[in-house]
Amino acid sequence: MRNSSRRSFLRHASAGTAVLTFGGIAPKALQAAAMAQKSERILVVIELQGGNDGLNTVVPFADSAYQKLRPKLALKKDDLLTISDGLAFHGSLKGFADLLEAGQLAVIQGVGYENPNRSHFESMDIWHTCQRKEETRTDGWLGRFFEKEAAVAGTDPAALHLGADKQPFALMSRTVRTPSIRSLEQFRLQGADDADFRKAVQELADAKRGGGNDLLDFVQTSTSSAIAASERLSGAASKATTSVVWPTSPLADQLQTVARLIRSGLTTSVYYVTLNGFDTHSQQPDVHAALLRQLSDSVKALLDDVKEQGQSERVAVMCFSEFGRRVEENASDGTDHGTAGPMFIAGAASQIHSGLIGDHPKLNDLKDGDLKHHTDFRQVYAAVIEKWFQTPSSEILKGTWTPTPVFRS
Amino acid sequence: MNFEIDPEWAWREYSPDNETPWNLRTASHLFRRLGFGASQKDLDAALQRKPSELVDDLLNINEPVDFQREMKSLADSALATGNVKQLSAWWAYRMLASPAQALEKTTLFWHGHFATSAEKVTEGQLMLTQNELLRRYAFGDFSQMLLEISRDAAMLIYLDSATNRKAHPNENYAREIMELFCLGEGNYSETDIRELARCFTGWEVRRGEFRFNRFQHDTGTKNILGKSGDFGGEDGVRIVLEQKSAPEFLVSKLIRYFVMDEPAASRELIAPLAKEMRESGMKIRPVLRRILTSQLFYSPLAIGRKIKSPVEMAIGLLRSLEGTTNSFELAESLQQLGQGLLYPPSVKGWDGGRTWINSSTLLGRSNLVRDLITHEKTRFGRTSLKQYLASQKVTQPRAIIDHLEERLFAVAIPEAAKDRIARLMAAASGKAIVEGLHALCTLPEFQIA
Numbered sequence: 001m002r003n004s005s006r007r008s009f010l011r012h013a014s015a016g017t018a019v020l021t022f023g024g025i026a027p028k029a030l031q032a033a034a035m036a037q038k039s040e041r042i043l044v045v046i047e048l049q050g051g052n053d054g055l056n057t058v059v060p061f062a063d064s065a066y067q068k069l070r071p072k073l074a075l076k077k078d079d080l081l082t083i084s085d086g087l088a089f090h091g092s093l094k095g096f097a098d099l100l101e102a103g104q105l106a107v108i109q110g111v112g113y114e115n116p117n118r119s120h121f122e123s124m125d126i127w128h129t130c131q132r133k134e135e136t137r138t139d140g141w142l143g144r145f146f147e148k149e150a151a152v153a154g155t156d157p158a159a160l161h162l163g164a165d166k167q168p169f170a171l172m173s174r175t176v177r178t179p180s181i182r183s184l185e186q187f188r189l190q191g192a193d194d195a196d197f198r199k200a201v202q203e204l205a206d207a208k209r210g211g212g213n214d215l216l217d218f219v220q221t222s223t224s225s226a227i228a229a230s231e232r233l234s235g236a237a238s239k240a241t242t243s244v245v246w247p248t249s250p251l252a253d254q255l256q257t258v259a260r261l262i263r264s265g266l267t268t269s270v271y272y273v274t275l276n277g278f279d280t281h282s283q284q285p286d287v288h289a290a291l292l293r294q295l296s297d298s299v300k301a302l303l304d305d306v307k308e309q310g311q312s313e314r315v316a317v318m319c320f321s322e323f324g325r326r327v328e329e330n331a332s333d334g335t336d337h338g339t340a341g342p343m344f345i346a347g348a349a350s351q352i353h354s355g356l357i358g359d360h361p362k363l364n365d366l367k368d369g370d371l372k373h374h375t376d377f378r379q380v381y382a383a384v385i386e387k388w389f390q391t392p393s394s395e396i397l398k399g400t401w402t403p404t405p406v407f408r409s
Numbered sequence: 410m411n412f413e414i415d416p417e418w419a420w421r422e423y424s425p426d427n428e429t430p431w432n433l434r435t436a437s438h439l440f441r442r443l444g445f446g447a448s449q450k451d452l453d454a455a456l457q458r459k460p461s462e463l464v465d466d467l468l469n470i471n472e473p474v475d476f477q478r479e480m481k482s483l484a485d486s487a488l489a490t491g492n493v494k495q496l497s498a499w500w501a502y503r504m505l506a507s508p509a510q511a512l513e514k515t516t517l518f519w520h521g522h523f524a525t526s527a528e529k530v531t532e533g534q535l536m537l538t539q540n541e542l543l544r545r546y547a548f549g550d551f552s553q554m555l556l557e558i559s560r561d562a563a564m565l566i567y568l569d570s571a572t573n574r575k576a577h578p579n580e581n582y583a584r585e586i587m588e589l590f591c592l593g594e595g596n597y598s599e600t601d602i603r604e605l606a607r608c609f610t611g612w613e614v615r616r617g618e619f620r621f622n623r624f625q626h627d628t629g630t631k632n633i634l635g636k637s638g639d640f641g642g643e644d645g646v647r648i649v650l651e652q653k654s655a656p657e658f659l660v661s662k663l664i665r666y667f668v669m670d671e672p673a674a675s676r677e678l679i680a681p682l683a684k685e686m687r688e689s690g691m692k693i694r695p696v697l698r699r700i701l702t703s704q705l706f707y708s709p710l711a712i713g714r715k716i717k718s719p720v721e722m723a724i725g726l727l728r729s730l731e732g733t734t735n736s737f738e739l740a741e742s743l744q745q746l747g748q749g750l751l752y753p754p755s756v757k758g759w760d761g762g763r764t765w766i767n768s769s770t771l772l773g774r775s776n777l778v779r780d781l782i783t784h785e786k787t788r789f790g791r792t793s794l795k796q797y798l799a800s801q802k803v804t805q806p807r808a809i810i811d812h813l814e815e816r817l818f819a820v821a822i823p824e825a826a827k828d829r830i831a832r833l834m835a836a837a838s839g840k841a842i843v844e845g846l847h848a849l850c851t852l853p854e855f856q857i858a
Contacts, residue, residue: 121757122594165754166764179768189772190779191847200833201851204826215716219766220853226768281569281581331577332569
């Protein structure tokens with residue numbers, strides 16, 4: 001790794017420069033142009049479930065406090081991939097290090113929110129909805145974003161959730177239903193090879209009920225879109241092939257499906273996948289290393305695949321976790337729930353400001369033993385919505401946030 | 410627009426009248442909620458009882474000794490395979506076959522409440538021991554259940570609390586007992602978690618058994634939820650359970666599971682039952698009885714106001730038609746639909762309600778119905794579906810549809826939909842019943858309980 005060349009594109013200070021939002025001030029015609037451009041862009045969200053240990057992901061190896069508070073878990077310099085003088089990636093993040101070298105990865109440090117909640121579920125809900133528990137939460141930030149985009153009947157879904165787990169709250173919307181698919185092969189209706197049967201169940205699902213039962217109405221619209229989407233996707237990606245050698249892992253399988261769908265020409269703009277297992281209360285080292293390797297190798301393969309397709313400039317990948325972990329290790333070779341952690345955005349070098357964004361949270365300035373955040377996660381969301389998708393963000397994020405300078409556009 | 414349910418009205422005992430008669434529809438509703446569904450025989454017998462008598466029957470029925478013996482022997486065989494998925498299949502079979510379905514349904518509630526996954530525990534025997542614990546206390550004393558689950562090997566392993574040393578207390582169990590098992594988020598502070606974690610130091614699992622290691626127990630003074638003292642783990646559990654929010658939290662979860670997904674019960678609605686639960690010494694059966702004999706439970710606010718879980722959907726379909734099938738494949742399918750028995754997705758259990766539903770699970774549910782009714786191992790009343798229906802004197806498409814609607818549906822199917830399915834069946838000749846039942850079970854109405 002050539003540190004000197006890397007340093008030249010490192011460090012985009014997260015200073016709060018006022019940024020005018022394009023959508024907010026642009027005349028209608030320009031907005032329409034932006035819309036056309038926007039519809040081409042794709043965001044792939046990777047949710048790291050369980051609370052990723054940010055401190056052993058982007059490691060302040062030279063900090064004596066780090067060594068002191070983590071006598072067993074502190075990673076040694078020789079096992080790390082150097083980013084800058086005092087910071088390095090976990091040794092499993094080879095893919096991320098390569099992306100950084102190629103100018104394709106933004107590492108946003110110290111991301112969190114005020115008055116952090118250390119419950120997995122509550123904190124995840126906060127990240128998903130941008131709202132606290134005291135407020136009525138009915139939809140997620142991405143769900144609200146989809147509502148802003150004019151729905152065109154008969155086109156592809158605005159978003160797809162890949163995986164077997166329940167649908168993320170972030171995708172919930174009162175009007176737009178996001179399909180969840182485990183795999184393309186399983187996403188087809190049995191008996192549908194019989195045209196009469198397929199036609200009948202689609203008609204029966206499409207008919208509005210209107211008896212005043214919200215749950216039934218919800219199931220009706222969901223069934224209707226499920227059958228339609230299954231019809232559309234069943235042939236979409238069967239012939240897609242690539243020369244990229246994909247790693248073998250659950251996350252890689254999901255991202256490879258994403259790559260196939262992008263290749264098939266689907267107009268879907270958000271893909272959402274999850275990687276579980278980051279709740280490392282015990283026996284952290286091996287588990288964490290394997291997860292980080294899975295993450296970074298899969299993201300690298302996805303970007304290689306879309307590059308081969310000539311579609312690099314359309315795709316950005318965002319990784320987040322509900323919180324980081326306590327600075328001090330526990331007695332079980334693990335760490336308990338903490339607060340701030342890093343986020344990652346990967347994409348084409350022409351599209352993103354690669355490098356470290358913001359400082360590493362200070363280990364000598366903790367609150368209740370936890371790191372303090374300096375960047376709110378909604379600033380990163382604001383960058384995604386305003387800069388990447390060229391859409392005003394304040395209604396979607398329930399507040400006005402200065403976008404973190406991640407994207408070049 | 411803030412719609413409130415009057416608690417006084419809600420919890421008064423239901424007595425059948427013209428508006429809400431005690432009939433096939435209301436009796437099926439009770440069986441769907443306090444069980445997985447009723448066969449024709451169950452329903453005929455039920456209508457001879459008063460609703461409150463039937464609830465008492467269901468809540469007090471004991472498993473026959475022969476049944477328990479058979480289940481024990483099947484569980485042993487499942488464990489002997491070394492594959493915990495076999496134990497998952499064992500539970501699916503137990504749900505299908507049990508004469509005490511209220512007990513299975515309530516045990517499933519506690520499994521979701523004290524969610525522990527074999528994915529991490531891996532040891533089948535420990536999962537079975539926990540499952541038996543949940544069944545033993547399903548209608549019993551919550552305080553005792555909580556104390557035992559706090560020392561349950563599978564639970565402690567699942568929450569990384571199998572070692573807990575005084576120098577570095579592990580906070581996981583302390584957090585979850587307050588957040589998910591007893592009080593709900595917001596009813597304790599981060600300091601309470603750290604202090605409670607100190608109470609549990611020295612609690613360990615060694616060779617699959619709970620053990621107290623006094624050398625690792627922190628004997629200092631702890632300050633938890635306004636109490637102060639040299640507390641041990643038992644004290645910690647007791648102090649958490651003494652909180653006012655404990656019965657409130659449990660009652661609200663019981664209402665959501667047995668009565669309605671939405672809206673969440675208001676504080677006012679919860680209050681009277683929470684008070685009774687506290688006064689009864691945290692006994693579960695009395696509060697369940699109150700819920701299931703209430704006016705609210707038999708009202709339009711409850712009937713058709715839940716989304717079936719995958720287990721309710723599949724076991725319910727089979728039980729209503731006296732069906733049996735390959736339990737292993739059934740358990741696998743339930744897992745794919747998001748409700749693997751002994752494999753909950755996280756310590757929070759299943760969120761239920763709308764979260765069961767998405768494109769993938771809807772297609773999966775429809776496909777599972779097709780698999781079930783066409784599987785070579787599936788029998789209805791020990792025979793084929795066609796012969797079974799014929800034995801109930803239903804043979805024509807429209808009669809079959811009406812018959813199935815009465816047993817399987819909580820909300821009415823639109824007339825036009827019934828006509829369309831009857832046409833589909835008429836055109837399908839040899840496959841009429843398969844096509845018809847599959848189409849019926851793909852209707853949005855089928856997902857509602």
